[in-house]
Ligand SMILES: Cc1ncc(C[n+]2csc(CCOP(=O)(O)OP(=O)(O)O)c2C)c(N)n1
């Protein structure tokens with residue numbers, strides 16, 4: 001069969017969802033943020049809830065998320081996305097509301113907002129991109145940076161005697177009574193993207209059904225900050241990030 | 254042998270040449286073009302066209318949603 005015979009509309013099985021805008025994403029080549037944006041857009045499209053979904057964009061590399069998924073958005077101050085999401089969901093209980101946050105945003109400056117929103121059981125979904133680093137500002141150490149991992153602010157590697165241990169914040173959030181679903185996923189393979197997509201769907205459904213707070217951590221790469229190629233970064237993530245942040249459901253009730 | 258036959262179409266201008274699609278392809282179909290797009294990225298293309306099964310692994314991992322996948326049953 002020739003390519004022309006295969007490339008016909010009736011044979012199309014996968015492509016860009018129209019909910020992802022035509023605006024090229026500003027992320028570095030190979031960045032996990034793009035994959036996660038794509039999955040969120042696909043789920044919103046498939047659930048047919050674009051008209052009633054509100055995203056809260058963070059400060060961090062995903063600060064322009066509102067340019068890429070064609071839904072309503074609000075932009076939060078650094079770390080405050082769960083507080084803003086609380087307001088949006090309480091004022092518009094029929095809306096599906098999610099935050100999109102990096103590890104610096106969620107687990108450093110926004111720790112209080114994150115913990116208290118989860119403890120109050122706000123009916124929101126939290127999508128947490130854990131790349132173990134402050135990507136946007138040039139690759140500084142985050143609370144999630146691995147022991148021994150080199151960043152701009154720990155050039156000799158994170159020393160736990162000085163800087164503490166990698167913060168397993170999703171495990172902490174899972175023990176709070178307000179969370180209904182806490183899971184840790186990744187997007188480095190086709191199979192992993194399928195699992196993450198299911199998790200995103202469950203989290204958005206929980207928001208629609210007011211079941212409590214859902215947290216979907218996506219263990220991610222920041223190949224620029226890690227100073228690796230995208231493929232090397234995926235391998236490094238599997239070998240180093242996954243042992244510290246094992247994938248799977250932490251809670252599902 | 255009944256087997257799916259596939260093809261991909263890559264949005265050259267959206268592609269950032271990250272190579273994740275190439276690494277994800279189980280059939281080693283994809284390569285990076287020696288030509289670059291208007292931003293200077295060496296975009297992905299089907300080098301071994303006949304090996305594509307239409308499995309869409311490349312498209313699922315593409316961070317920039319550049320890849321459209323087509324598949325037919327071939328018997
Ligand atoms: C109040 C405030 N403090 C600090 C900053 C600087 N700043 C911008 S992004 C960022 C961290 C981003 O890291 P992360 O949340 O992990 O997102 P990533 O870029 O890695 O996706 C910081 C500290 C800011 N913009 N506002």
Ligand code: SF4
Pocket residue numbers: 026027028030031032033061131135136221222223224225
């Ligand atoms: S700096 Fe890191 S997190 Fe930010 S866009 Fe680049 S690769 Fe992605």
Ligand code: SF4
Pocket residue numbers: 259260261277278279280281282283304305306307308309310311312322
């Ligand atoms: S559809 Fe599958 S076989 Fe075809 S190029 Fe993509 S990954 Fe390779």
Ligand code: SF4
Pocket residue numbers: 030263267268269270271272273274275296297314315316317318319320
């Ligand atoms: S994964 Fe996407 S952006 Fe990266 S090289 Fe392939 S088509 Fe281009």
Ligand SMILES: [Mg+2]
Pocket residue numbers: 102103104129130131132133134135142
């Ligand atoms: Mg980060």
